[in-house]
Amino acid sequence: MARPEVLNAIKQAERDADETIAEAESDADERLAEARERADEIRAEAEEEAESEAQERLETAREEIEERREEILESGRADRDELEREARDRVDSAVDYAVERFEEAVNQQAEEAVDAQA
Template structure:
């Protein structure tokens, strides 16, 4: 092979190599861009899932708190009702006691008045 042909083939090989390198770099850049885009999509999806899960947990906690609140309120109502019943039961006893003490006081005053007149 003649020297000019060898030089032409070398130049042609270098040109082909440059094209292959350029194409490989372009392909690598494109793949990198796609990978970055996919990574961003995955990150966004993960954030959405995390936010959704957090909202679900928060809602479940709110429901649990509301259930517990209702239980406490119901227990308080039951205690209040029991105290009211006990208080009503004691009213008769208290009235009887007050009337008895009043009658004793009136009787005592009457006896003292009779003794004072005698």
């Protein structure tokens, strides 16, 4: 092969290499862009799943709080009813005691009045 042909072959090889490098760089840029896009999609999906899970946990916690609240209220109602019953029982006892004391006082005054007349 003559020198001019060798020189042309080298130049053509360099052009081919430059073209191959350019294609590889373009391909790499394209793949990098696709990877970034996919990473953004994965991140968005993960954020959406995390938000959904957080909402589910929040709803579960609210339900548990409501159940506990109802238990506490029911317990409070039962305690209130017991206290009211005990108070009613004490009112009856207090009324009985007051009536007894009144009757004793009336009887004592009646006896004193009888003794005073005698």
